[in-house]
Structure formats: C-alpha cells, structure tokens
Amino acid sequence: MPTPPVRALPVRPRRARPAAADAARATLTPETWIEAATEVLVDQGIDHVRVDVLATQLGVTRGSFYWHFRDREELLRRVLQAWRERATEALTRRLESAGHDPREQLRDAASLPFRGRAAAKAARIELAIRAWARRDAMAREAVDEADAARLAHHERILAALGFGAEEARARAFLMYGYEVAESVLHRQGSTAERERRRELVQRLVSQPLAR
Amino acid sequence: MPTPPVRALPVRPRRARPAAADAARATLTPETWIEAATEVLVDQGIDHVRVDVLATQLGVTRGSFYWHFRDREELLRRVLQAWRERATEALTRRLESAGHDPREQLRDAASLPFRGRAAAKAARIELAIRAWARRDAMAREAVDEADAARLAHHERILAALGFGAEEARARAFLMYGYEVAESVLHRQGSTAERERRRELVQRLVSQPLAR
Secondary structure (H helix, E strand, O other), rough: OOOOOOOOOOOHHHHHHHHHHHHHEEEHHHHHHHHHHHHHHHHHHHHHOOOHHHHHHHHOHHHHHHOOOOOOOHHHHHHHHHHHHHHHHHHHHHHHOOOOOOOHHHHHHHHHHHHHHHHHHHHHHHHHHHHHHOOHHHHHHHHHHHHHHHHHHHHHHHHHHHOHHHHHHHHHHHHHHHHHHHHHHOOOOHHHHHHHHHHHHHHHOOOOOOH | OOOOOOOOOOOHHHHHHHHHHHHHHHHOOHHHHHHHHHHHHHHOOOOHHHHHHHHHHHHHOHHHHEEEEEEEHHHHHHHHHHHHHHHHHHHHHHHHHOOHHHHHHHHHHHHHHHOHHHHHHHHHHHHHHHHOOOHHHHHHHHHHHHHHHHHHHHHHHHHOOOOOOOHHHHHHHHHHHHHHHHHHHHOOOOOOHHHHHHHHHHHHHHHHOOO
C-alpha cells in the first residue's frame, strides 16, 4: 500500500508539523507496518526489520510507529500472528473447498506449491520465517505450529484413505516434505517435469505397500 | 580452533607491534577465517559475517585479514567453496562405501539426516547457506549445484533399481525432498517415529506403481 511521504515540511513548520503527524496517524494502519516489516524480512532478513528502517521506507517519523506498537518485539509478534492467520485461513479454505473425497483432497494438497504468484509469494514469506525461526524461539514456535497443523490435515486425509494411524502420519510427512521441498528446491526441473512428479508423488503416497 | 589473543601489546610497543602481527600471520590460516565466518553465518546470518566482527572474535587486527583475502567477497566465496568441497566429498564417500547393491545405496541415502552430531552440524550450515542463497546469486549457484549433484546420485540408484529415466528422476526428487524435509522440519515426530517413517519412505520410493 503506497503512502504519501510526510517527510518534507511545508512553509510554516509550526502548523505543518502536527498536521503531518495527524496525516501519518490517519494513513498508516498497523497492517501497513506489518506488511512493510514482512517485505523487509523477505528481502533482507530479520536483522533489517527495524523501526528506523521501516519509518524511512514508509516516509513517516520513527515516533509514529509508537502509535500502534509498544516496541519492535510487538511488531515482530504481529508479523508472525498475521502469517499464522493467513496460513490457518488457507488450510481452512482447503478443507472446505476440496470436497469430501480424500483422493481429491490429496490432489489438492499436492498441487499447493503450484498455485501461481500468490503461492510463490507465500512460499517466499514462509522461507524467510523459517530462516528467522532458526535463531528465534518465538518464530520457531509459530513455524512448528503451522507444520503440525498441516501434517495433521494430511494425516486426516490419509487416514480417510484407510491407512492406520502411524502409517498415515508417516505418509503425511512424506507428502508434506515433498511440498516443502518443491518450495525450497524450486529450481530443480522444468514445469512439465514438476507436474508429472506431482502426479507420481500423489500415487505413491496413496498406494498401499506391496506384500 | 582457539587462537591466542594478540590484542594486548607488551611493554615495548615499537618492537612488539610487528611481533604481534607476525604471530597473527603465523597462527591464523585462511581456514581459521573460513571456519569462523561459517560459524557466524550459522549463528547470526550472512549480514553479520564482516571482517571487523571476525577479527574481534579471533582476537586479531582487521588488517591481518588481508594477508589471506583480498576482501569480504573473497572470504564469502571461500566459505561456499569449502561447503561445496565437503558436500562433494560426502557424496563421493557415500558412493564408495555403500557397495554396489542399489537397495543398500538407497538405505544409505535415506539414513543421511540421522547421522548424529556431524550430520546435525552439516544440516545447520546448509540451512544457513540456503537462507543466504535466497538473496545472493553466488550462494544460490552453489546450492543449486549441490542439489543437482545429490538428485543425480539418487536418480542413478533408482535407475539401477529398474525405473525409467523420468520416473527415476521424479522418485529421486521425492527421496531428496524427504531428506531436506527431515532437516527443515526436524522437530516433527519422536526418534522412533522418524526411524519408522524412514523405512516406509524407502519402501514407497523403491516400490513400483500399482497397475
């Protein structure tokens, strides 16, 4: 969301200063800060997500940040919360839209890494959060929770296909691992090749073991 | 490798300064810098890998860095090179030690994420390099190359098991994706559970499709 820069002071500073501050307060919502912080996280890493960097980028004063957040820590907590909400929402939408046939649900899960630009952006955000989670307990907790929720989702599908609890869990891991790998190893294989391996993975994951 | 600090100057600075510089030159090899840089990369991320940070940590002058490297860029290149050499070596060792039975080779590949502390350390380094590769072309190239070499290794095993070229490649991806996922999602499942899913993955990946 582009925001009009509020840096330059008009001719009468004494009147203009509060007006500019009011404008900043009125224009920038907490969501604007959260979105900007997420972008910096993806492009430059967590260490660059700093109040002064974001304020400069958004063209407002450092002080206006504190209208919405107590400190940097709170902003980071909200970045994770926003990511979690989007991830949970996405999972709920999948549960609702895929219908009741577990094979169809499995196909839906397997195609997740291929959903165009929105999926590519979500994958970039997620990878940045995973990198952050390697060094931060709060981020790690958010990532572990999202992983567990998705694994449970896959596990339910595979249990519905008739596999016992433990086998369903192991197959869910393989399936989810495949999705993670498609986003981590995004440059391996052509589009056609990726499409065909998606089909193969789906069949392998849902096929019972021989003997 | 701990290095004696060379910061404090003895009583006669005029004689002591070159002696200290000589000591630093004699004690610190390029490998010491590369290792220290790799540790900072893992613990704090690429932005913290800076000559001044490393010099302070190693207890030597910033200038002594330039006995071994032209600039930071060269150090980073050498960090990647060292990682690539270790990764290639590991792959070669696997090829030699696993014998000629492709099933045994596959078992060997599947057990890779479980090889104790050395593997855990290697995984941490690799994840840090992957995070770096998201923002840097030189790191990305190194990662893509390592991924391609390991995928080719798995593909050869699966081709030896009788799968056609394309199917072998897709199965190799699934297998490698599983290994990547075990290191990215390291907190999902108990040790016993991980062990059993490893067996299941091996069987699924090597089992032909039904019909």
